[in-house]
Amino acid sequence: MSIFRVSGSARLAGWAAALFAVGFSAECAAAESRSWVVGWFTLATYSQEGDCSAGINPSIYEVYRTVLQNMGKTPKEIETIFSDIGNGGPPATQELFINRGRIDGKPVNIYDNPMSAPDPKFREVDGKYAFGFNLDGKADTGYEGPESHERGVDNQYYRALGCNQNHRAFPPDRPTHAIYIWNGARDSSPAWIITVKGENLDQDGEVTVLFDRALKHATLDATGNVVADATFRIDPSPRSHNELKGRIKDSILYIDDGDLHLLGDPFNYVKLQLANTHARFKLLPGGKLEGILGGYMPWMNLYFSYSSHGYVAEVNESINYHGVYHALRRLADAYPDPKTGQNTAISVAYRVEAVRAFTLPAEPIKSADAR
Amino acid sequence: MLTRFTGNRLVGGVALAAGVALAAMSSISVAYAAEQAAASGVKDVAPAMRRISSDQYTNIVAAVFGPTIKVGGRFEPDIREGGLFAVGASKVSVSATGIEQYHALARSVAAQVVDDRRRDTLIPCRPASTKAADDMCARQFLAKTGRLLYRRPLTNAELEARVAAAGASATKLGNFYAGLQASLTAMLVSPQFLFRHVALEADPAHPGGMRMDGYTKAAQLSFFLWDSAPDIELLNAAENGDLHTRKGLEKQVDRLLASRKLETGVRALFEDMLRFDEFSTLAKDTAIYPKFTIQAVADAREQTLRTIVDHLLVRRGDYRDLYTTRHTFLTPTLGTIYAVPVADDPLSANGTADAWTPYEFAANDPRGVGIISQVGFLALHSHPGRSSPTLRGKALREVVLCQRVPDPPGDVNFTLVQNTSDKVHRTARERLGAHATEPMCSGCHKLTDPMGYALESFDSDGAFRSTENGAKIDTTGVLDGIAFADAPGLGRAVHDNPQTVSCLVDRVYAYGAGRPIAKAEREQTQALAKDFAKDGYRLPDLLRHVATSDAFYRVAP
Numbered sequence: 001m002s003i004f005r006v007s008g009s010a011r012l013a014g015w016a017a018a019l020f021a022v023g024f025s026a027e028c029a030a031a032e033s034r035s036w037v038v039g040w041f042t043l044a045t046y047s048q049e050g051d052c053s054a055g056i057n058p059s060i061y062e063v064y065r066t067v068l069q070n071m072g073k074t075p076k077e078i079e080t081i082f083s084d085i086g087n088g089g090p091p092a093t094q095e096l097f098i099n100r101g102r103i104d105g106k107p108v109n110i111y112d113n114p115m116s117a118p119d120p121k122f123r124e125v126d127g128k129y130a131f132g133f134n135l136d137g138k139a140d141t142g143y144e145g146p147e148s149h150e151r152g153v154d155n156q157y158y159r160a161l162g163c164n165q166n167h168r169a170f171p172p173d174r175p176t177h178a179i180y181i182w183n184g185a186r187d188s189s190p191a192w193i194i195t196v197k198g199e200n201l202d203q204d205g206e207v208t209v210l211f212d213r214a215l216k217h218a219t220l221d222a223t224g225n226v227v228a229d230a231t232f233r234i235d236p237s238p239r240s241h242n243e244l245k246g247r248i249k250d251s252i253l254y255i256d257d258g259d260l261h262l263l264g265d266p267f268n269y270v271k272l273q274l275a276n277t278h279a280r281f282k283l284l285p286g287g288k289l290e291g292i293l294g295g296y297m298p299w300m301n302l303y304f305s306y307s308s309h310g311y312v313a314e315v316n317e318s319i320n321y322h323g324v325y326h327a328l329r330r331l332a333d334a335y336p337d338p339k340t341g342q343n344t345a346i347s348v349a350y351r352v353e354a355v356r357a358f359t360l361p362a363e364p365i366k367s368a369d370a371r
Numbered sequence: 372m373l374t375r376f377t378g379n380r381l382v383g384g385v386a387l388a389a390g391v392a393l394a395a396m397s398s399i400s401v402a403y404a405a406e407q408a409a410a411s412g413v414k415d416v417a418p419a420m421r422r423i424s425s426d427q428y429t430n431i432v433a434a435v436f437g438p439t440i441k442v443g444g445r446f447e448p449d450i451r452e453g454g455l456f457a458v459g460a461s462k463v464s465v466s467a468t469g470i471e472q473y474h475a476l477a478r479s480v481a482a483q484v485v486d487d488r489r490r491d492t493l494i495p496c497r498p499a500s501t502k503a504a505d506d507m508c509a510r511q512f513l514a515k516t517g518r519l520l521y522r523r524p525l526t527n528a529e530l531e532a533r534v535a536a537a538g539a540s541a542t543k544l545g546n547f548y549a550g551l552q553a554s555l556t557a558m559l560v561s562p563q564f565l566f567r568h569v570a571l572e573a574d575p576a577h578p579g580g581m582r583m584d585g586y587t588k589a590a591q592l593s594f595f596l597w598d599s600a601p602d603i604e605l606l607n608a609a610e611n612g613d614l615h616t617r618k619g620l621e622k623q624v625d626r627l628l629a630s631r632k633l634e635t636g637v638r639a640l641f642e643d644m645l646r647f648d649e650f651s652t653l654a655k656d657t658a659i660y661p662k663f664t665i666q667a668v669a670d671a672r673e674q675t676l677r678t679i680v681d682h683l684l685v686r687r688g689d690y691r692d693l694y695t696t697r698h699t700f701l702t703p704t705l706g707t708i709y710a711v712p713v714a715d716d717p718l719s720a721n722g723t724a725d726a727w728t729p730y731e732f733a734a735n736d737p738r739g740v741g742i743i744s745q746v747g748f749l750a751l752h753s754h755p756g757r758s759s760p761t762l763r764g765k766a767l768r769e770v771v772l773c774q775r776v777p778d779p780p781g782d783v784n785f786t787l788v789q790n791t792s793d794k795v796h797r798t799a800r801e802r803l804g805a806h807a808t809e810p811m812c813s814g815c816h817k818l819t820d821p822m823g824y825a826l827e828s829f830d831s832d833g834a835f836r837s838t839e840n841g842a843k844i845d846t847t848g849v850l851d852g853i854a855f856a857d858a859p860g861l862g863r864a865v866h867d868n869p870q871t872v873s874c875l876v877d878r879v880y881a882y883g884a885g886r887p888i889a890k891a892e893r894e895q896t897q898a899l900a901k902d903f904a905k906d907g908y909r910l911p912d913l914l915r916h917v918a919t920s921d922a923f924y925r926v927a928p
Contacts, residue, residue, distance in 0.1 A: 216715070219703075219704075221657075221661035221662050221664065221707075222657035222660075222661045222662070222663060222664045223657055223658065223661045225661065227661070227662055227707050228662070228707065229662075229706070229707040229708075229710040230703060230706070230707050231703055231706055231712040231713050231714050231715075232714075233714055358706070358711070358712035358713075359712075360712060360714050363714075
């Protein structure tokens with residue numbers, strides 16, 4: 001079933017199901033239930049020497065220089081502009097770069113109108129390895145999983161953006177773009193909660209995996225990581241309640257299919273929306289959960305998570321958002337639009353790290369009188 | 372007054388007492404009482420003066436001027452004597468820099484009192500002109516406020532001096548309120564405010580003898596039960612002589628015990644007794660204990676105090692049950708350390724957000740059994756990077772049982788104990804066992820460690836654990852011949868130990884009296900302990916017995 005169609009009646013039914021699941025079945029259906037709060041969630045990178053054979057994409061300032069040159073600015077004018085571009089430069093400079101698109105020869109906002117300028121053709125990751133899953137069942141297309149050694153790993157998101165400097169890191173290092181985005185989302189958006197239910201989670205067997213959104217954001221410990229053993233009330237809205245089938249084998253939690261829909265926040269992650277969801281999470285001693293979550297994601301969702309930041313973030317993150325749009329669109333590999341044939345989804349793989357948490361059903365706010 | 376104190380660099384209590392004597396006290400000075408006592412062969416006397424604590428300063432300002440007055444600044448350090456700051460308060464003075472700090476505090480408080488927002492509420496009259504002196508209005512304010520700050524009426528000389536100072540300042544500055552501010556500042560740095568004095572008067576019941584005057588009694592009572600100065604009603608009772616009658620005294624004691632301010636007083640008592648001032652310097656290695664944040668420190672302290680107040684005042688519980696109770700209060704932050712679910716969305720009684728949730732640990736849960744198994748005690752008496760059966764055992768002996776454990780010799784080799792990655796001695800018990808084979812160490816460790824081992828199921832941050840370095844933790848222990856298997860067993864042993872009760876009685880008495888218990892008072896405290904037992908070990912009853920006892924107000928025991 002496609003994740004891109006949810007009717008109104010289905011939402012109401014889902015609401016009731018979610019209330020039942022959170023408030024009742026959570027206590028009765030499974031012999032054991034454990035929850036984790038997501039503490040790290042970003043594009044899974046596996047950057048290595050030589051995996052961008054055409055080189056790394058130009059920095060944003062190099063892009064801007066080219067933009068100015070194409071506008072017909074003289075070298076002296078360009079240097080004048082760049083002499084005062086710290087923190088994005090004065091408003092006039094910002095307007096130049098924000099409105100670098102052209103429609104009928106008139107300047108337009110490039111983030112809102114990414115088709116108003118030609119595809120800058122990002123360089124792509126053409127190395128051997130990438131995290132993810134073989135989503136299309138074809139072993140001869142795609143990467144090889146660096147840890148699972150699965151063949152045919154589909155991760156076009158990484159292919160599209162992995163040759164930008166701020167999207168490059170080899171685990172356990174983290175890409176700077178991810179740090180920028182995730183830290184903001186983590187500290188302000190309601191936390192994402194993973195709950196696993198089964199007869200005995202210390203043994204191999206079938207399990208049910210719930211993905212939910214909490215009513216509050218995660219809090220940090222003294223080292224700056226999401227604190228373990230915190231308590232979260234679960235958002236009863238069905239928009240962020242997901243129940244998937246999974247299995248545990250040798251202390252690894254697998255998910256092999258299903259749709260996943262988690263609201264994020266308008267600024268950082270508009271929403272996580274996966275079809276053909278796959279997961280491979282290690283259940284580590286001490287209670288942590290770590291691994292890869294993948295599937296097909298509407299690439300426009302991804303683009304919005306970049307473009308909604310606008311100019312200042314483009315400068316700070318040093319990545320050409322206009323190029324992001326074209327790369328995602330070009331490399332999208334699933335769910336073609338029946339009319340245009342343009343793929344609407346792109347294969348993705350995220351690195352997920354989570355720590356143990358307690359969950360409680362949502363509780364209506366009580367008035368002073370009621371108490 | 373300020374100039375004289377800073378100029379003379381008064382650092383000793385005696386010197387300061389001399390300064391106070393100059394302040395025209397109407398009653399016979401304490402120095403004289405001490406001479407009288409010495410002449411009669413009695414060695415112990417009531418303390419000459421006690422410096423008010425930072426909390427008492429804040430409480431008084433809030434009581435007199437309202438809770439919106441901000442008291443920000445640094446106070447002089449306190450000295451703990453006989454296990455209590457309340458006793459050490461008679462041994463401290465004010466340094467030259469301390470006077471400067473008090474002066475800054477006083478100026479700030481006075482400025483807030485007379486500012487545009489508060490003057491109409493806090494000043495009971497309006498000057499004829501805001502730009503000139505108004506002695507009548509100033510006198511009205513200073514007399515009323517001075518009585519509350521000095522815990523007695525101002526003498527005529529004192530009042531007129533303050534009124535004259537206010538007038539001179541107002542004239543010079545062209546502002547009535549600036550003059551009032553200057554005079555109020557002077558009152559707030561006066562030793563009459565910063566120190567509690569014992570004023571004596573002839574005792575009609577014992578011709579030739581002396582007794583505390585009514586105002587001294589009132590202060591003794593209010594600082595004991597409220598950790599603050601007497602209110603108007605108590606001062607009136609002092610003025611009327613009611614506090615010298617059994618009926619009048621009991622009426623005031625019962626009123627103070629029924630007040631909500633009693634919670635403040637009980638908190639102050641236990642903060643002092645349990646040495647909670649040490650929370651201000653408590654820190655953990657966050658690489659090892661990442662959950663132990665600044666918020667966790669604050670919450671840990673508050674958890675124990677809430678447990679105490681709830682158990683002893685709200686539930687009127689048996690004091691001994693503080694060491695076995697499973698009822699407590701938690702915040703989401705503490706929930707992460709105890710690893711129990713605690714949501715942060717309840718509302719308090721008045722509808723505002725309250726992070727605290729009542730919590731009861733299950734009967735078979737080894738965590739949270741009594742206040743010695745709470746994060747506060749466990750973390751306070753541990754090292755920054757490891758737990759410590761020795762520190763915890765020492766604290767139990769000294770804080771809960773009022774026993775003295777000698778400090779370690781200066782040349783002890785702690786290498787073995789501190790090596791938490793020791794492959795051979797993986798648990799604290801094993802490391803201490805090896806360390807305590809040294810004769811110079813074994814004596815004291817026998818006093819402390821057998822109790823502390825029971826708390827080894829809690830790491831330095833108070834989090835529960837069953838293993839250390841992969842080795843199962845042995846939590847068996849012994850307290851004064853009573854063996855137990857774990858922390859709940861230790862709690863029960865403390866509960867049943869007679870010294871747990873006698874220690875509290877002694878501490879409460881010394882806390883209120885502001886001095887160590889003299890030998891001559893042993894009979895009195897033993898009688899109090901008997902009454903305490905008879906009453907079911909209810910703290911309010913103990914406080915009442917102490918506060919209504921004749922001995923509590925005796926000049927010399």
